[in-house]
Amino acid sequence: MELSDAAREFILHWGEMGARWGVNRTVAQVHALLYLSPQALTAEEIGEALSVARSNVSTSLKELQNWNLVQVESRIGDRRDFFRTSSDVWTLFLTVVEQRVEREIVPTLEMLNRCVATARGGGSSQAVVRSRIAAMRDFLEEIHGWYCQVRKLPAPALRSLIGMGSGITRILPKAGRRRLD
Amino acid sequence: MELSDAAREFILHWGEMGARWGVNRTVAQVHALLYLSPQALTAEEIGEALSVARSNVSTSLKELQNWNLVQVESRIGDRRDFFRTSSDVWTLFLTVVEQRVEREIVPTLEMLNRCVATARGGGSSQAVVRSRIAAMRDFLEEIHGWYCQVRKLPAPALRSLIGMGSGITRILPKAGRRRLD
DNA sequence: CATTTATTTCTGTACATACAGAAATTTCTG
DNA sequence: CAGAAATTTCTGTATGTACAGAAATAAATG
Known part of the structure; x- marks a missing residue:
């Protein structure tokens, strides 16, 4: 496994972005390597290509599997595991978003609701705290609700939404468009 | 500066999310505290409330100012600086997105374009690497293009877009809606 | 201009995370 | 079921980051 210049730069940058x-x-580097690889790779190959101990490769692959970003392939006549990731960027992106929503946004919403409830009784300064936390809760709830609806859209519809950019506002009903001009 | 239970939980969780x-x-904690505070705070007060050394508060505030998330206020007859952040969550959110796009997405796009150019000549395995990197570039370009258009929208239009959720597809022109059902 | 006060930069330490190698476990083969 | 091969878990070390306190700088007052 000899990395080309482009592959190396991509992988290093991706690791940096991950950090x-x-x-x-x-x-992040392991995932970048798998993304660039035409075939599924063994832990051995990954470690060699990235100059990383196999133990770390093992841990990283486990992590990537927990994120649903990497799948394992078995081959008859070979006891080694072969690891691969989707080559479709949209799939990868949506997977990451889904995971982060579940792991971070949802628990944060629960925390915010707890806080709003806790801060119910209290003086005037408590009132400010309560309203600020509630505003944050409402915001996240709004974004989250939007996400829950949009993620159910089939890929082409999503693509066309993105493709329209701000052009979308041209076909918004009056209520949404009113303050635009 | 005595923190209420709700404020403390919010600030701790926010710090965790930041991490x-x-x-x-x-x-992240400093920012959370400023977000909850009815008035602008001094570095001293922030350090006391969070049990953090003033030097760290100073560094954190500088960082938050670099992100355009915190502003400084001066008061006549007081030589101390007073720090505050916007209480509007949408403003905060858009500021963070803008900064991360400039610091991370844009440089990544440049890297990807470099890589695609570098991998131009090369064998068949290079061809795969090149097309994968190009696919990533196209994806980020698409998202970035969408962002550049949408961020110019006035807040109410953005709000109404989010508020529609997937309902937006009901008013999409035929081309975008065709594959939905 | 000396003195006090606020703020920033510098520096050593403590803590946390990353990681390599070893050990243990699991999986497969004859 | 013994032996080999692959994988995972464990453990010590190393590297890096966070942070408190000290020192330095800047700002302001009398």
Whole structure:
């Protein structure tokens, strides 16, 4: 497994991006490598290509499987596992979003609702805290509700929505468009 | 500065969320505190409320100012700086998105374009690498293009877009709606 | 201009995470 | 069921980041 210049730059940058978004650098690199690979790879091959200990590859692959980003393939006559990821970027993107929503947005909404309830009785400064937390809750609820609806759309509809960009507002009913001009 | 139970839980959770999204825990906590506060706060007050050294508060505030999330207020007859953040969640959200796009998406697009160019000449396995990187580039370009258009919308239009959820597809022109049913 | 007060930068330490290698476990083969 | 091969878990080390306190700088007052 010899990495080309482009592949190496891509993988390194991806690792860096992962780190900035709270994903382990090695985990992100392993995923980037699998994304670029035409075939499924063994843990051995991944470790060699990235110069990373197999133990770390193992941990990273487990993590990626927990995120539903990597699947395992078995081959008859070979006891090794072969790992692959989707080559469809939209699939990958939606998977990550789905996971982060479940792991972070949903628990955060629960926390916010708890807080709003807790801060019910209280003085005037408590009232401000309560309304601010409630505003945050409402915001996340709104985004989350939008996400829950949109994720059910078939891929082509989603694509066409994105493709329209702000053009979408041209066909909005009056109520939504009124304040535009 | 005595924190209520709700405020404390909110701030701690927010710090945890920040950590998961690549934001320093203390930075996120400082911002959460400012978000809940009815008035602008001094570095001293922030440090006291969060039990954090003033030096860290200073660093965190600087970071938040770099992100355009925190503003400084001066008061006549007081030499201290007072720090505040917007209480409008949409404003905060859009600020963060704008910053992350500039700092991460745009540079990533540049990297991807470099890689696609680099991988131009090359064998058959290089062809796969090139097409995968190009696919990623196209995806990010699409999302980024959408973002660039949508961010120019006035807040009410954006709100109504979100509010519609998947209902938006009901008024899509035929081309976008065709494959829905 | 000396003195006090606020803020920022610097530096050592503590803590947490990443990781390599070893050990243990599981899976497969004859 | 013994032996081999692959994988996972465990453990010590190393690297990096966070942060408190000190030092330095900047701002303001009398």
